[in-house]
Amino acid sequence: VIPAFFPYYWPILISRMFFGFGSALFVTLSVSYITDLYDGDMQRKLLGWRQAVGNLGDVVLLFVASLLITINWQSTYLIFFLLFVPMVLVGMFIPKEFDNFSIRSALVDDEGHVVDKSASQKQTTNWQVLWLAFIFLVVSMLYNVMSIKLASYVVDEGIGSASLATLIFSFLVVATILSGVLFDKVAKVTKRLTVTISEVVIGICFIATALTKNVPLMFALVLIAGFAWGIINPALTARFVDYSPAHSMNLTTSIVIIGINIGCLISPYFFALTASVFGNSSAGFAIIVGGALYFVMVVIELITLKVDKKLTV
Numbered sequence: 001v002i003p004a005f006f007p008y009y010w011p012i013l014i015s016r017m018f019f020g021f022g023s024a025l026f027v028t029l030s031v032s033y034i035t036d037l038y039d040g041d042m043q044r045k046l047l048g049w050r051q052a053v054g055n056l057g058d059v060v061l062l063f064v065a066s067l068l069i070t071i072n073w074q075s076t077y078l079i080f081f082l083l084f085v086p087m088v089l090v091g092m093f094i095p096k097e098f099d100n101f102s103i104r105s106a107l108v109d110d111e112g113h114v115v116d117k118s119a120s121q122k123q124t125t126n127w128q129v130l131w132l133a134f135i136f137l138v139v140s141m142l143y144n145v146m147s148i149k150l151a152s153y154v155v156d157e158g159i160g161s162a163s164l165a166t167l168i169f170s171f172l173v174v175a176t177i178l179s180g181v182l183f184d185k186v187a188k189v190t191k192r193l194t195v196t197i198s199e200v201v202i203g204i205c206f207i208a209t210a211l212t213k214n215v216p217l218m219f220a221l222v223l224i225a226g227f228a229w230g231i232i233n234p235a236l237t238a239r240f241v242d243y244s245p246a247h248s249m250n251l252t253t254s255i256v257i258i259g260i261n262i263g264c265l266i267s268p269y270f271f272a273l274t275a276s277v278f279g280n281s282s283a284g285f286a287i288i289v290g291g292a293l294y295f296v297m298v299v300i301e302l303i304t305l306k307v308d309k310k311l312t313v
Contacts, residue, residue: 052180179230206291
């Protein structure tokens with residue numbers, strides 16, 4: 001909330017840096033907490049709900065911020081006072097004995113207290129975790145093309161205004177909320193092909209979106225693509241358990257989140273590079289490239305499934 005009271009360059013820069021640190025810690029622990037406490041169907045269900053509720057929070061907070069900005073731009077930062085709500089809830093309802101807890105190594109002592117003798121062990125990683133981080137990096141980078149190019153495509157092609165593009169993009173977020181809630185049910189049907197099918201769907205929808213000027217069809221395509229992304233994210237997250245070394249879930253999550261953040265960071269530069277290489281800087285071309293490269297990820301995913309037989313999602 002610092003920029004709301006000190007709207008100057010250095011306070012904003014430093015406060016955003018610390019906000020990034022805190023966000024990274026929270027996101028890491030929100031994943032590892034689920035994977036440490038639960039397994040099987042419940043774990044997949046909660047990973048999906050985590051994705052859904054996170055996206056719902058984005059929608060709600062962006063709406064509140066749009067109201068606050070009518071006062072002045074500094075007031076939008078007041079929205080972060082809402083962080084006191086989860087702070088209080090965690091303090092009141094998260095049992096401390098579940099700190100550094102793992103369902104795979106925890107024991108109950110003679111007094112009935114839950115203990116985890118592995119909590120003090122050094123965390124490690126392996127090439128599979130690094131590979132998963134790379135996969136997350138690429139799919140996040142490619143998916144981000146829709147957020148950076150959709151508005152330009154809608155306006156440049158004369159399909160509609162920037163406000164229409166914003167409305168279309170909001171459907172993308174809404175769809176990820178729905179798919180997060182339904183993830184465990186979808187995963188039970190698609191099983192090992194969950195990621196593969198989702199990547200195919202996103203690839204088709206992206207390419208079709210960049211080839212159509214029909215607004216209702218574009219709404220439908222964006223909605224389907226958003227739904228598929230809401231499936232890919234928790235599906236790949238569920239692989240943390242398969243790939244992470246014992247007692248290293250926090251480190252595994254941190255490494256993967258670094259991959260996701262790098263993917264989002266370099267996305268604009270990657271698509272600027274492809275525009276330069278192919279001599280086509282149109283927004284529609286960038287979206288097509290993103291969709292086409294998803295099919296490359298499909299091939300990589302099929303190879304991964306062939307090599308690693310133990311993957312269930």
